[in-house]
Amino acid sequence: MRADFLFPLLRFARICLAGLAATALVLPDLPASASASAQEMVSVSREKVNMRAGPGTNHQATWMLSKGYPLVVIGREGDWLKVQDFEKDVGWILRSLTGGVAYHIVTARVANLRATPSESSRVLGQAVYGETVRTLEKRDSWVQVQRENKMKGWIARRLLWGW
Numbered sequence: 001m002r003a004d005f006l007f008p009l010l011r012f013a014r015i016c017l018a019g020l021a022a023t024a025l026v027l028p029d030l031p032a033s034a035s036a037s038a039q040e041m042v043s044v045s046r047e048k049v050n051m052r053a054g055p056g057t058n059h060q061a062t063w064m065l066s067k068g069y070p071l072v073v074i075g076r077e078g079d080w081l082k083v084q085d086f087e088k089d090v091g092w093i094l095r096s097l098t099g100g101v102a103y104h105i106v107t108a109r110v111a112n113l114r115a116t117p118s119e120s121s122r123v124l125g126q127a128v129y130g131e132t133v134r135t136l137e138k139r140d141s142w143v144q145v146q147r148e149n150k151m152k153g154w155i156a157r158r159l160l161w162g163w
Contacts, residue, residue, distance in 0.1 A: 039072045039073070040072065040073040041070055041071070041072055041073070041102070041162065041163050042070075042071050042073060042081065042083070042098035042099065042100065043068050043069060043070050043071070043098060043099055043100070043101050043102070043103045043163075044065045044066065044067055044068060044069040044071070044093075044097065044098060044099075045067065045097060045098055045099035045101070046067060046097050047066065047067050048064055048065070048066060048067075049064070049065045049066075049093060049094075049097045050062075050063070050064060050065075050093075051063040051064075051065055051083070051089075051091035051092065051093050052091055052092045052093070053091065053092070054092055055077040055078060055080035055082070055092045056080065056092075059092065062089075062091050063089065063091060065093070066132065067132075068101070068103040068132045068133075068134060069085070069103065069105070069132055070085075070086070070102075070103045070104060070105060070132070070161070070162035070163060071083035071084065071085055071093070071098070072084050072085075074090070076095075077092075079094060079095050079096065080092045080093070080094060080095065081093050081094075081095050081098065085105075086105045086107060086161035086162070101134070102134070102135035102162070102163035103132055103133065103134055103135055103162055103163065104132075104133050104135050104143060104145060104155075104160040104161060104162035104163060105130060105131070105132055105133075105160065105161045105162055106127045106128060106129055106130065106131045106133065106155070106159060106160060107129065107159060107160060107161050108129065108159040109128070109129050110126050110127075110128055110129075111126065111127045111128075111155045111156070111159040111160070112125075112126055112153075112155070113125045113126065113127060113145070113147070113151060113152075113153025113154065113155060114153055114154045114155070115153065115154070116154060117139050117140065117141075117142030117144070117154040118142075118154075119156070121154070124151065124152075124153045125147070125151050125153060127145075127147060127155065131147070132148075133145035133146065133147055133155070133160075134146040134147075135162065135163050136152065138157070139154075141156060141157045141158065142154045142155070142156060142157060143155055143157050143160055145160075
């Protein structure tokens with residue numbers, strides 16, 4: 001190859017790589033639940049709802065889910081949603097029993113609820129593995145949540161799964 005052709009090509013490659021590196025620096029820190037394509041999330045909108053083995057009431061109820069439990073939609077059939085939870089359990093739920101209110105599930109054994117979004121902030125209380133918490137606000141790597149007992153606080157996003 002001729003050198004006069006190779007140098008512009010190398011310069012173009014360096015510019016592309018620099019652009020990719022710069023893009024990586026400005027992208028937000030995505031939670032573990034994020035993927036390359038946006039996932040549709042729903043939450044259980046009733047006090048108790050059955051998650052079923054198939055799309056219909058004639059299918060066995062495999063799990064009983066409580067209000068607010070977040071799920072990611074992975075398929076549809078008629079009025080039924082095929083969903084997956086934070087432990088990768090898959091089932092079906094009637095679409096009308098879900099809603100768009102944001103919730104998270106605690107994935108750590110114990111998660112501190114803090115007064116402000118900082119690890120040096122005062123601990124207000126604790127939430128435990130599998131606890132459903134209402135999502136109030138997201139800020140960087142923190143989520144402000146409200147527990148069922150109305151206690152509000154901030155939890156590090158890495159300790160949660162959901163919206």
